[in-house]
Amino acid sequence: MGSEKYILQTDDLVKRFGGLVAVDHVNLRVKRNTITMLMGPNGAGKSTLVNTCTGVLKPDGGKVIFDGQDITGWPPHEVYRSGFVRTFQIPLPFQFLTVLENVLVALPNSGENPIKAPIRGLWDKEEEENVKRAFEILKMVGLDTHWNWQAFRLGGGQLKMLEVSRALATGAKLIALDEPIGGVDPAYADNILSNIRRLKETLDVSFLLIEHRIDIALPYADYVYVMDRGAVIAEGIPDEIKNNPKVIDVYIGE
Amino acid sequence: MGIEDIFANPLLLNILINFAVGLIVTISLNLEVGFADIPQFGRVLTVLMGALVAGGITGRIVASIYGKPSGVEYANHLINYKLVDELSRLLAQSPTLSITMLVLTLIIAAILGGIVGYLCSYPALRLEEAYLGITLLAFGDVLQLVVWNYDPIAGGTEGVMIPDVFRWIGTGPVRFVGATFIILGIALLVFAYAERIARSPFGRSLKAMRDAPLAAEVYGKDIVALRARVLIIGGALAAMGGALWALYTGSFKAVSYSRLTWTFWPWAYMMLGGTGNNVGMLVGVLVFSIVRTLIYTYKDLIGSVIPINPNWLEYMLVGLVIIAISLFRPQGLLPEKPVFALPRKKIEKIRKAVLGENIEESEAKES
Ligand SMILES: Nc1ncnc2c1ncn2[C@@H]1O[C@H](COP(=O)(O)OP(=O)(O)OP(=O)(O)O)[C@@H](O)[C@H]1O
Ligand SMILES: [Mg+2]
Numbered sequence: 001m002g003s004e005k006y007i008l009q010t011d012d013l014v015k016r017f018g019g020l021v022a023v024d025h026v027n028l029r030v031k032r033n034t035i036t037m038l039m040g041p042n043g044a045g046k047s048t049l050v051n052t053c054t055g056v057l058k059p060d061g062g063k064v065i066f067d068g069q070d071i072t073g074w075p076p077h078e079v080y081r082s083g084f085v086r087t088f089q090i091p092l093p094f095q096f097l098t099v100l101e102n103v104l105v106a107l108p109n110s111g112e113n114p115i116k117a118p119i120r121g122l123w124d125k126e127e128e129e130n131v132k133r134a135f136e137i138l139k140m141v142g143l144d145t146h147w148n149w150q151a152f153r154l155g156g157g158q159l160k161m162l163e164v165s166r167a168l169a170t171g172a173k174l175i176a177l178d179e180p181i182g183g184v185d186p187a188y189a190d191n192i193l194s195n196i197r198r199l200k201e202t203l204d205v206s207f208l209l210i211e212h213r214i215d216i217a218l219p220y221a222d223y224v225y226v227m228d229r230g231a232v233i234a235e236g237i238p239d240e241i242k243n244n245p246k247v248i249d250v251y252i253g254e
Numbered sequence: 255m256g257i258e259d260i261f262a263n264p265l266l267l268n269i270l271i272n273f274a275v276g277l278i279v280t281i282s283l284n285l286e287v288g289f290a291d292i293p294q295f296g297r298v299l300t301v302l303m304g305a306l307v308a309g310g311i312t313g314r315i316v317a318s319i320y321g322k323p324s325g326v327e328y329a330n331h332l333i334n335y336k337l338v339d340e341l342s343r344l345l346a347q348s349p350t351l352s353i354t355m356l357v358l359t360l361i362i363a364a365i366l367g368g369i370v371g372y373l374c375s376y377p378a379l380r381l382e383e384a385y386l387g388i389t390l391l392a393f394g395d396v397l398q399l400v401v402w403n404y405d406p407i408a409g410g411t412e413g414v415m416i417p418d419v420f421r422w423i424g425t426g427p428v429r430f431v432g433a434t435f436i437i438l439g440i441a442l443l444v445f446a447y448a449e450r451i452a453r454s455p456f457g458r459s460l461k462a463m464r465d466a467p468l469a470a471e472v473y474g475k476d477i478v479a480l481r482a483r484v485l486i487i488g489g490a491l492a493a494m495g496g497a498l499w500a501l502y503t504g505s506f507k508a509v510s511y512s513r514l515t516w517t518f519w520p521w522a523y524m525m526l527g528g529t530g531n532n533v534g535m536l537v538g539v540l541v542f543s544i545v546r547t548l549i550y551t552y553k554d555l556i557g558s559v560i561p562i563n564p565n566w567l568e569y570m571l572v573g574l575v576i577i578a579i580s581l582f583r584p585q586g587l588l589p590e591k592p593v594f595a596l597p598r599k600k601i602e603k604i605r606k607a608v609l610g611e612n613i614e615e616s617e618a619k620e621s
Contacts, residue, residue, distance in 0.1 A: 054472060080474035092469035094462045096530070098592045100601070105462040106473040109455040111595065114483050117456035118447055120595075127455065127595050128604060135608040144609055150592055151465075166473060 309506025371489020
């Protein structure tokens, strides 16, 4: 492991909902240490693809290879442990936990063991490290001033940022971001995307970025896949994609 | 009037013992329902398991220590009451053995309660919420029926007496006052334990699972393991509550472990106090222990004033309270508050270190 060119690879991945083929024999390749963008009109199957890769949905066919390991059909918590996390398009915050705790949940701590849990001395050093890391991420997304707010008090854009912070905090090898800047102020959106790029440049982390707003996101991508009605209709570097007639067609026909 | 006279007041003593045992059981319920969102409508199951340990195992161990009959014949009601009377007198001579038996009973109850809790996790992981609630409720009733109808365990319909592990403290009211304070002490330890859990990464993971199970899974929480663990802890604590109640009352009869008393009442306590908040459990249980004890004590008086059979009053009250809380204050008297695993000061310090010193101004308004 660790030597493969691709951090994530799907082979002929299929997911059906009754008669609808939401993911139709998709062969995706996410190169190590890149930002790979996944675009496509509403209902193209982008979220379903991510769900199928991360164990939220079981595939009906094909394989998911992550970091050289076949993770097809693994439950989500095992996918997380192998170093692959994702965010949700519609944020799923831990409503009654504070912003800080929402991020802390995403970080492993030996105090999660019920035997060790009552004895703080066994895990407080780890917790301090985690809190530090959480504040660094919260500062980056502009949520640090709200650190002690319960999540249900946050607005839509803030929830999006919380969703992203949890994923970034994990230190995973691959982070799939499902429309992380949808509904977010463009100024913050640019800030988030440049931070993601900076993370990619400083750490060995890769991103699978699902995004609608090509104008904002495309400049940050290293490679792009375009999906329509379950299938990949184009792939290439951003400049090729911009001028690809099939892509223009899909987006204008929308 | 000496201190023991004040506490020997039966009304006060009743409130205190109901509070202590109620607190243990409600804390256990809150861990499962308030923290982990498991519809535990079968709380009585593990409470009964614990009481059964006190009724069916403790006495047998004491009997075998003193070379008395400890097999099937122990639970025979013709033998049991005389035998237990003798065992109680022997135990009164030996505080060490009495305390050992108290501790041993709690340990066995916790282990068996934990096992039963773990067995419940099998359906808990596979059933939808409503079906699970009904399944757990049925489990509780089934065990009660078995113990009620099968004599060799704990005397069936006749029940059994339990050798008194508190008699070394004294006779008469002194025994009851002493026992009440020991049980109260244990209840406060259980409370402290639950608070430590609440302020730990484990408690946080439970609440995360409760608030958004799918997100918790994606962030590495093994839902199967978390549910199983909380059911084991909850089952163990509830069984300790049941065992203490049986030891305190000195007898065991399956019929006393009804779902009204040991499932629905704890639910009402919990909902009144504020689901998910341990301090709320203290408040909810205290308020209700007072109300229930008063109703129970002044049954006849109440019966002569209002045209309702006071025996039904309790049932009606529990129903009314649950409806009223759901309608008017679903979050309870003390709604869940954010808790942190580290002391707040330490968190502020780390925050300052990360964000720099001049952050006071940027603090978001609390409202
Ligand atoms: N759980 C489900 N059950 C049935 N059909 C589903 C389910 N989830 C998605 N679909 C369908 O599968 C197709 C792909 O949906 P998906 O959410 O993956 O699209 P998307 O590319 O993420 O779209 P958007 O840009 O709107 O987020 C759609 O037609 C959708 O209606
Ligand atoms: Mg989507």
